[in-house]
Amino acid sequence: MKEKHRLFLFQFLLTFLSFLALALLFSAGFYKDPDSRNYVLAEKKIxxxxxxxxxxxxxxxxxxxxxxxxxxxxxxxxxxxxxxxxxxxxxxxxxxxxxxxxxxxxxxxxxxxxxxxxxxxxxxxxxxxxxxxxxxxxxxxxxxxxxxxxxxxxxxxxxxxxxxxxxxxxxxxxxxxxxxxxxxxxxxxxxxxxxxxxxxxxxxxxxxxxxxxxxxxxEKRLLFFENKGAIKMWTEEKAKALKGNKPFYRPKKALSWRTNNQKFNDVTGWVEDVFRSGRKSLKITKEEVKTNASWGGFKVDLEKPTKKIVLGGWSKSENVVKAKLYCLDFKIDFVDGSNEWIYQGLEFEEGTNDWTKRERVFQFDKEIKSITPKMLFYQGTGTVWFDDIYARPIYSKVGENVILNANVEDESNIKDVHTLKxxxxxxxxxxxxxxxxxxxxxxxxxxxxxxxxxxxxxxxxxxxxxxxxxxxxxxxxxxxxxxxxxxxxxxxxxxxxxxxxxxxxxxxxxxxxxxxxxxxxxxxxxxxxxxxxxxxxxx
CATH class of the missing domain: 3.40.50.1110 (SGNH hydrolase)
Incomplete structure (x- = not known):
């Protein structure tokens, strides 16, 4: 056998053994990972x-x-x-x-x-x-x-x-x-x-x-690994994690509040640098004039229906211009099945303003069943913050605030949604x-x-x-x-x-x-x- 043939065979054998060792290493790492089952399921779906x-x-x-x-x-x-x-x-x-x-x-x-x-x-x-x-x-x-x-x-x-x-x-x-x-x-x-x-x-x-x-x-097409497709997906995700993209990290967001149509999302819009009480608030920054941005809260059912309620909350603004609606907005569902959105008297001023309170007592001719809070920044540009939103039903006297996570301090454990935009x-x-x-x-x-x-x-x-x-x-x-x-x-x-x-x-x-x-x-x-x-x- 000529020297160059021996050298070729040696290189081939070395390459094969290196591949085998690397493959076994990846395989061992994959099966030790608690998340490996998810990748196996994904491969089986495919x-x-x-x-x-x-x-x-x-x-x-x-x-x-x-x-x-x-x-x-x-x-x-x-x-x-x-x-x-x-x-x-x-x-x-x-x-x-x-x-x-x-x-x-x-x-x-x-x-x-x-x-x-x-x-x-x-x-x-x-x-x-x-x-x-x-x-x-x-x-x-x-x-x-x-x-x-x-x-x-x-x-x-x-x-x-x-x-x-x-x-x-x-x-x-x-x-x-x-x-x-x-x-x-x-x-x-x-x-x-x-x-x-x-x-x-x-x-x-x-x-x-x-x-x-x-x-x-x-059976005809399996080469070395039973779950080689799953291992491939797992390897790609680990590579992303090494680059700083950690796909398995679930970011923190505010309990019962979600935002739409603005620069920030549910995670980045829940901020710590500006707040009225506690240590957090909800932020909206709009750079596109035509968009309608908002923070929305969960619907709350009243334990006892009432015709009278106090609605209010706080907001702070910076460079707000050309806003069509910058306000608190509450959806009122009545016992008879009808509903109404209430924001009159709950609007905030444009420009740059420190924390400002808006509050109003509403008297209806029919009983309220439930309330859904929203904070609106429709059209215009600028930045606003919201905090301490409240809805207090009135019976013989003003009751306690029924809005969930009204001071926006609590973290949500509800799964986020991959919304399409x-x-x-x-x-x-x-x-x-x-x-x-x-x-x-x-x-x-x-x-x-x-x-x-x-x-x-x-x-x-x-x-x-x-x-x-x-x-x-x-x-x-x-x-x-x-x-x-x-x-x-x-x-x-x-x-x-x-x-x-x-x-x-x-x-x-x-x-x-x-x-x-x-x-x-x-x-x-x-x-x-x-x-x-x-x-x-x-x-």
Missing amino acids: ANLRESSSFVLDALLKQNEVTFDPTNGVSIETVLENLKCSPKRKILLLGSSQLVTLNDDWSADNYLRRVDKKLESSYEEEVVVYNLSMGGMTIAEKKIVLDKAQQVMDFDKIIVSIGPYDCREINVRPGIEQIENKLFGHIEKEDCAPMEQSFNFDIEKLNSEIEGGVKKWL FEDEVWDKIFENAQDMVDYVGKMASKNAGEYYVLIPPIYNSEIKKGYEQDFMLQQFKEQLDKACKNNNVQLLDANGLLDESHFIEYESGSRKGMIEPLHFGTKGHEKLARYIKNNIEP
């Missing part, structure tokens, strides 16, 4: 979503049960060519990941617990629901798939989901791009004779095929694309026999925190869709506020670990959405 998709589709093809695309658009042509043939009434759902993702169930058969299957089961064998939604499905993709699906078969009801998040772009993934100019054959209802296997669907057999296929696929030019594109989609749905409705609906999908909502941080833009989006639907003779289903906080869960890993994921909901949310849809599309 495996169930991606690696199993082709096996799910193969099993569905064998059973004549293709009612959705498990490949997320990769094999949409195969899906459309093999849609389940059935003489039953048909409903088509078309949207983005909110209609196909269960954030509390990542098993291979989780589609059985999604909104489409829940909606289908509510009809007791009378309807087949087709869900051709895909993760990140853009407006352009929805238009193509909607057109092609109607080439294949006639649907009795078509529901197209349109939310701000999926109206930002008009990109088209390769799988959908390939079918744009393809003409699909049409399946007539009378061609679909009842099939015994269709009505006696063997789900256990299907699940067995899926599970076996995934295991074989993974877009620049003005992105919102302009969202409005444009949403209008375009509704117009397209209206065009389809004018030449086809089915009933057409536009659905605004659910998103995280609470009294003081919204999934979309710019709630005024979301309201504008909803108003635009409502007007567009009326102009196109399409019915609007507004499920935006359908679900409460309990339907959403937190991220398990990454830089957003511990924060609530605002777009996707779990099994109970899909069940509730299915009930909502049926109640609103049936006479």
